[in-house]
Amino acid sequence: MAKHAIAVLLLFIVLFNLALQSSSSQPPRPFSFRGAPKFLGRFSTSKSHHSNDRRSKQILGYRYETRYFEQRLDHFSFAELPTFNQRYLISSEHWAGPDRLGPIFLYCGNEGDIEWFAANTGFVWEIAPSFGAMVVFPEHRYYGESLPFGSREEAYKNAATLSYLTAEQALADFSVLITNLKRNLSAEACPVVLFGGSYGGMLAAWMRVKYPHIAIGALASSAPILQFEDIVPPETFYDIVSNDFKRESTSCFNTIKASWSALISEGQKENGLSQLTRMFRLCRELTNTEELTNWLDSAYSYLAMVNYPYPSDFIMPLPGHPIREVCRKIDGCPDGTSVLERVFEGVNVFYNHTGEVNCFELDDDPHGMNGWSWQACSEMVMPMSSSPDASMFPTYEFNFSAFQEECWTDFKVIPRPRWITTEFGGKDIMTDLKTFGSNIIFSNGFLDPWSGGSVTQNVSGSVVALNTQEGS
Amino acid sequence: MAKHAIAVLLLFIVLFNLALQSSSSQPPRPFSFRGAPKFLGRFSTSKSHHSNDRRSKQILGYRYETRYFEQRLDHFSFAELPTFNQRYLISSEHWAGPDRLGPIFLYCGNEGDIEWFAANTGFVWEIAPSFGAMVVFPEHRYYGESLPFGSREEAYKNAATLSYLTAEQALADFSVLITNLKRNLSAEACPVVLFGGSYGGMLAAWMRVKYPHIAIGALASSAPILQFEDIVPPETFYDIVSNDFKRESTSCFNTIKASWSALISEGQKENGLSQLTRMFRLCRELTNTEELTNWLDSAYSYLAMVNYPYPSDFIMPLPGHPIREVCRKIDGCPDGTSVLERVFEGVNVFYNHTGEVNCFELDDDPHGMNGWSWQACSEMVMPMSSSPDASMFPTYEFNFSAFQEECWTDFKVIPRPRWITTEFGGKDIMTDLKTFGSNIIFSNGFLDPWSGGSVTQNVSGSVVALNTQEGS
Numbered sequence: 001m002a003k004h005a006i007a008v009l010l011l012f013i014v015l016f017n018l019a020l021q022s023s024s025s026q027p028p029r030p031f032s033f034r035g036a037p038k039f040l041g042r043f044s045t046s047k048s049h050h051s052n053d054r055r056s057k058q059i060l061g062y063r064y065e066t067r068y069f070e071q072r073l074d075h076f077s078f079a080e081l082p083t084f085n086q087r088y089l090i091s092s093e094h095w096a097g098p099d100r101l102g103p104i105f106l107y108c109g110n111e112g113d114i115e116w117f118a119a120n121t122g123f124v125w126e127i128a129p130s131f132g133a134m135v136v137f138p139e140h141r142y143y144g145e146s147l148p149f150g151s152r153e154e155a156y157k158n159a160a161t162l163s164y165l166t167a168e169q170a171l172a173d174f175s176v177l178i179t180n181l182k183r184n185l186s187a188e189a190c191p192v193v194l195f196g197g198s199y200g201g202m203l204a205a206w207m208r209v210k211y212p213h214i215a216i217g218a219l220a221s222s223a224p225i226l227q228f229e230d231i232v233p234p235e236t237f238y239d240i241v242s243n244d245f246k247r248e249s250t251s252c253f254n255t256i257k258a259s260w261s262a263l264i265s266e267g268q269k270e271n272g273l274s275q276l277t278r279m280f281r282l283c284r285e286l287t288n289t290e291e292l293t294n295w296l297d298s299a300y301s302y303l304a305m306v307n308y309p310y311p312s313d314f315i316m317p318l319p320g321h322p323i324r325e326v327c328r329k330i331d332g333c334p335d336g337t338s339v340l341e342r343v344f345e346g347v348n349v350f351y352n353h354t355g356e357v358n359c360f361e362l363d364d365d366p367h368g369m370n371g372w373s374w375q376a377c378s379e380m381v382m383p384m385s386s387s388p389d390a391s392m393f394p395t396y397e398f399n400f401s402a403f404q405e406e407c408w409t410d411f412k413v414i415p416r417p418r419w420i421t422t423e424f425g426g427k428d429i430m431t432d433l434k435t436f437g438s439n440i441i442f443s444n445g446f447l448d449p450w451s452g453g454s455v456t457q458n459v460s461g462s463v464v465a466l467n468t469q470e471g472s
Numbered sequence: 473m474a475k476h477a478i479a480v481l482l483l484f485i486v487l488f489n490l491a492l493q494s495s496s497s498q499p500p501r502p503f504s505f506r507g508a509p510k511f512l513g514r515f516s517t518s519k520s521h522h523s524n525d526r527r528s529k530q531i532l533g534y535r536y537e538t539r540y541f542e543q544r545l546d547h548f549s550f551a552e553l554p555t556f557n558q559r560y561l562i563s564s565e566h567w568a569g570p571d572r573l574g575p576i577f578l579y580c581g582n583e584g585d586i587e588w589f590a591a592n593t594g595f596v597w598e599i600a601p602s603f604g605a606m607v608v609f610p611e612h613r614y615y616g617e618s619l620p621f622g623s624r625e626e627a628y629k630n631a632a633t634l635s636y637l638t639a640e641q642a643l644a645d646f647s648v649l650i651t652n653l654k655r656n657l658s659a660e661a662c663p664v665v666l667f668g669g670s671y672g673g674m675l676a677a678w679m680r681v682k683y684p685h686i687a688i689g690a691l692a693s694s695a696p697i698l699q700f701e702d703i704v705p706p707e708t709f710y711d712i713v714s715n716d717f718k719r720e721s722t723s724c725f726n727t728i729k730a731s732w733s734a735l736i737s738e739g740q741k742e743n744g745l746s747q748l749t750r751m752f753r754l755c756r757e758l759t760n761t762e763e764l765t766n767w768l769d770s771a772y773s774y775l776a777m778v779n780y781p782y783p784s785d786f787i788m789p790l791p792g793h794p795i796r797e798v799c800r801k802i803d804g805c806p807d808g809t810s811v812l813e814r815v816f817e818g819v820n821v822f823y824n825h826t827g828e829v830n831c832f833e834l835d836d837d838p839h840g841m842n843g844w845s846w847q848a849c850s851e852m853v854m855p856m857s858s859s860p861d862a863s864m865f866p867t868y869e870f871n872f873s874a875f876q877e878e879c880w881t882d883f884k885v886i887p888r889p890r891w892i893t894t895e896f897g898g899k900d901i902m903t904d905l906k907t908f909g910s911n912i913i914f915s916n917g918f919l920d921p922w923s924g925g926s927v928t929q930n931v932s933g934s935v936v937a938l939n940t941q942e943g944s
Contacts, residue, residue: 074546074548075891076641077546077548077549077635077636077638078631078634078638078851079551079632079635079636080631080632160551160552163549163550164551166549168548172895175895176891179890179894188899210682211895211897212681212904212908213896213897213898213899213904213908378550379550419547422647422651422686423647425683425685426685428685432684432685435684435688435910436685438908
């Protein structure tokens with residue numbers, strides 16, 4: 001037993017160092033929202049492969065298989081409900097096996113197609129061989145192919161069918177799956193290490209806290225587990241995004257800050273909306289300026305999340321230092337260029353880096369029925385405001401009543417803003433994690449707007465923050 | 473913060489010593505079952521006060537109030553379900569208040585009327601004043617007055633209405649209630665300490681593990697958290713009961729062991745069942761010998777759980793050392809007394825100590841619809857066997873298929889025998905609790921048949937076992 005504990009400790013120390021070395025090259029999974037938050041469902045869907053065959057596939061040269069596991073819809077009741085098949089990717093290619101206590105690397109699937117996340121989580125694949133680790137990527141329920149009620153349409157039909165889309169159910173899915181998998185492989189003694197980024201990073205940290213007997217440690221990247229209630233100021237997110245622009249160029253920051261009122265003024269003119277539609281090369285006519293505001297807001301927020309120093313293609317094909325590029329475009333327009341023309345040039349870097357887009361779609365999820373919107377409206381209530389000075393976004397104060405009304409309109413669901421901290425803690429995270437947490441690495445890039453809601457200080461010898469000052 | 477941590481530690485050390493001192497006088501909450509397990513629902517119901525008024529009442533001279541808190545039926549989904557009112561008893565009489573960080577003693581209500589448990593948990597009431605502690609006794613959902621769907625009849629109607637009767641939901645109830653209570657009292661910083669016995673002891677230990685941010689420590693009495701799957705041998709429970717009899721008298725043990733076949737032989741004779749009905753002074757005619765076997769089995773099992781050295785009245789009015797009394801009756805019959813007449817004399821000590829019973833009811837819960845039976849048939853699957861030699865009970869090997877069939881017949885529910893260890897751990901409890909557990913006292917009496925499934929060894933400096941060799 002002591003031998004086992006030492007092996008586990010060693011594994012964790014090595015993992016920590018590896019994470020440290022590669023933290024600058026590992027893209028965190030971004031998310032973004034405002035008011036009724038949105039996430040990357042639309043991106044992940046368009047990029048997914050959607051295959052049903054179980055043939056072996058490859059990521060970065062590593063072979064994996066696609067399998068399916070039958071899950072209960074509600075783990076915490078005995079209500080008679082249909083089960084669903086959870087998809088998971090598995091690679092035993094480099095696994096040392098049960099006799100040599102080969103570890104199992106479990107990636108906590110987040111709100112999108114698991115193949116997309118697997119393809120963008122090179123770190124796990126790269127380090128697995130040197131640990132003799134098995135790699136498992138289970139998909140999060142209600143995303144990708146892991147759809148209850150047989151189809152996406154049925155699963156997303158209404159509040160009743162969506163009601164089992166919660167983080168607790170997802171953690172129970174992971175726990176039941178991995179326990180079953182280990183039993184079938186006589187691998188009960190093999191340690192499980194969790195990985196995850198963004199929402200998946202939150203799941204990894206929470207799973208280490210709620211299912212410590214199942215996983216011995218977690219690497220939680222860009223995991224804003226403190227972005228609930230009043231734990232961090234609601235302005236944090238947009239202040240960081242804004243600062244990412246300001247540090248590149250104050251005039252760029254000022255131009256964007258000035259653009260919102262210019263946009264509203266323009267929209268109020270006769271034929272203003274048509275004028276804006278043409279100026280921003282939109283595929284369909286604007287019906288209000290808010291649509292355009294949200295489109296611009298999304299671009300800036302995502303840019304802050306993927307502001308890598310090298311060209312990348314996670315949510316969009318982008319150049320290296322994309323915010324610098326945006327500001328270069330905004331600042332570089334000839335004298336006399338209007339504020340709105342400038343910001344249009346800027347967001348082209350995000351929405352049209354390849355230059356192939358003829359016109360821009362404002363919203364390819366018109367029903368707002370993507371899974372993250374539901375989660376944000378039910379238990380993942382993250383208050384977000386935009387401050388009058390430090391933020392370049394339109395000033396906005398989070399208003400729970402308005403938020404609640406929006407959620408009722410969209411989903412007929414009543415948000416439970418206090419549930420997450422009751423279930424997972426967070427109100428006094430330093431004391432809590434010091435007292436009962438262990439083996440969690442929170443990795444953060446301080447340019448990433450989600451770092452403000454993450455754990456950015458070392459808590460104890462085995463709950464540590466791994467911060468990259470200039471990391472996204 | 474450091475000051476707070478020290479206060480908490482001190483509190484825990486004092487509690488530990490108090491528990492040590494009083495462990496011999498604190499009755500653990502017993503439970504018992506065989507095949508389709510039973511519990512103390514029937515006792516607790518008959519003893520309950522069932523009052524709806526909120527006037528202040530007293531236990532051992534301590535005043536408390538009865539209040540109700542609106543709870544969700546399923547904390548882990550957003551399904552549209554009716555809420556229910558959870559009853560809780562609360563006493564702030566001796567509370568030091570939020571400014572002085574007065575602790576909150578939270579008793580994890582178990583499978584019965586909370587007033588009955590509160591009246592039988594003197595320890596908590598007695599120590600509260602010296603800690604300046606608030607005392608809260610929340611009732612477990614589906615028991616006492618805390619009934620979903622408006623009435624006991626509706627709540628226990630079928631598998632669909634019963635499906636939210638699970639330990640996880642109960643823990644979430646406690647967590648939501650206490651978080652809300654603390655917020656309303658501006659007492660967020662006040663430490664919560666958990667108490668519980670038997671199933672409630674399991675809840676206390678599990679809550680400390682699953683909600684460490686909510687409670688800083690737990691005193692779990694007679695909590696068989698290891699009585700699942702194959703963690704402890706399935707013979708453990710009945711072997712301990714049997715040994716409790718053998719240590720009083722080998723002939724007593726032998727008589728009981730011989731009685732089962734005598735009983736079956738008698739039952740197979742012409743008019744045998746009528747003869748047994750008369751011999752055992754039953755209120756209604758026996759329809760098979762199994763009914764009588766179960767009735768005797770229950771008596772012996774309960775006796776082992778409440779085998780206190782002093783007269784008590786927890787589940788039945790009993791003399792001190794009741795097993796010694798039973799054996800004295802069995803052994804003391806004149807020569808020539810039959811085995812069956814002897815055991816009848818013996819069980820009279822349990823069922824009729826007061827001598828007021830005219831005839832015996834075999835089963836006052838004829839529909840088997842009490843809550844514990846449901847829990848045992850859904851997630852609380854505790855395999856129980858009776859060994860051929862060490863046990864004085866009829867030899868029986870636990871058979872999951874037969875168990876599953878019985879549960880289907882009784883409740884139309886399919887048991888999930890592996891869920892509890894997935895959700896709460898237990899397969900490698902020493903490593904698990906050493907790695908992530910803290911501030912849990914497991915108190916056990918080694919004469920108590922549930923001690924075999926409890927944690928009986930010290931795990932670490934703050935997860936300790938407090939054993940009383942001759943304790944029940």
